[in-house]
Amino acid sequence: MSAAPEAAGRAYGGESAADRDDRRRRQLLDAGLRVFGSTGYRAATVRGLCREAKIADRHFYQYFDKTEDLLLxxxxxxxxxxxxSVSGAITEVETGSEIRAVAEQLLEPFFRVVEDPHLARVVWMEVLGVSPRVEQTYLTVMQQFGTLLLGYLRTFAGDVPSGPDLDVDLxxxxAIGGISHTAMTWYQSGYVAxxxxxxxxxxxxxANIVAPLTNTEFEGRES
Known part of the structure; x- marks a missing residue:
C-alpha cells in the first residue's frame, strides 16, 4: 500500500489498532459493493467510496492502492x-439422487444469492472491460466455478469421459457460460422470472449435458 498503517498498537475508545483496521477495511468493502453495485465502478471515486464508508479519504490508501484493487x-x-452457497448445499444432497434433482439443490441457493442486485451487477457487469488484470481474474474465476460445479455433479452422476471429441474443461x-448468461439476463430483467x-x-x-455422457461411459464399461 502507498501509506503505512497508523500507530500500530494504539487504541482509541477501547478499539485496538488491529480492530480499527479491520473495521475500516470492512466498511470500504461494504461501501464498494453498494457503490459498484448501484452507480457502477466507472462512476466511483475514492472520495465517494470513503464518504459511503464513513471514513476519511486518507484511510483508503492504507488498504488499497486504487479503486481497481477494491473492485477485485x-x-x-x-x-x-x-x-x-453451492458448497454448503452439496452436503445436503442425498446419495442416489437423480442428477437433475442434484442440480436443482445446488442451483437454488446459488440463484438466491444472485437475487442480491448489488452482487449480481458487480459479478456480471462491473468487472467486464476494466483492465486486462480484471478480465483475466473474471475468466479464471468463471472457469474454476464451472469446474467446481461439474465436479459436484460428477460425484453423483459418475465421471464424464474425456476423449478426442470431448474436452471436460471446455x-x-x-456449462458456466450458460449459467452466467442466465444470471446476467435474469438480473437485467429485474428478476421477472x-x-x-x-x-x-x-x-x-x-442434467441433459452430464447424464447422457456419464451413462454412455457406464454402458461402455459394462459391455
Missing amino acids: AVYAECIAHLTD LATA ERRIVVATIATML
Whole structure:
C-alpha cells in the first residue's frame, strides 16, 4: 500500500489498532459493493467510496492502492458468497439422487444469492472491460466455478469421459457460460422470472449435458 498503517498498537475508545483496521477495511468493502453495485465502478471515486464508508479519504490508501484493487476485493467476496452457497448445499444432497434433482439443490441457493442486485451487477457487469488484470481474474474465476460445479455433479452422476471429441474443461466452460448468461439476463430483467423456474430450467440443461455422457461411459464399461 502507498501509506503505512497508523500507530500500530494504539487504541482509541477501547478499539485496538488491529480492530480499527479491520473495521475500516470492512466498511470500504461494504461501501464498494453498494457503490459498484448501484452507480457502477466507472462512476466511483475514492472520495465517494470513503464518504459511503464513513471514513476519511486518507484511510483508503492504507488498504488499497486504487479503486481497481477494491473492485477485485469486492468481486472476490461476491464469488466466495456464491461458491459457499453451492458448497454448503452439496452436503445436503442425498446419495442416489437423480442428477437433475442434484442440480436443482445446488442451483437454488446459488440463484438466491444472485437475487442480491448489488452482487449480481458487480459479478456480471462491473468487472467486464476494466483492465486486462480484471478480465483475466473474471475468466479464471468463471472457469474454476464451472469446474467446481461439474465436479459436484460428477460425484453423483459418475465421471464424464474425456476423449478426442470431448474436452471436460471446455464442457465446464460451456456449462458456466450458460449459467452466467442466465444470471446476467435474469438480473437485467429485474428478476421477472420466478427463481424456481430459473433453477428448474438450468437444472434441466445441466442434467441433459452430464447424464447422457456419464451413462454412455457406464454402458461402455459394462459391455
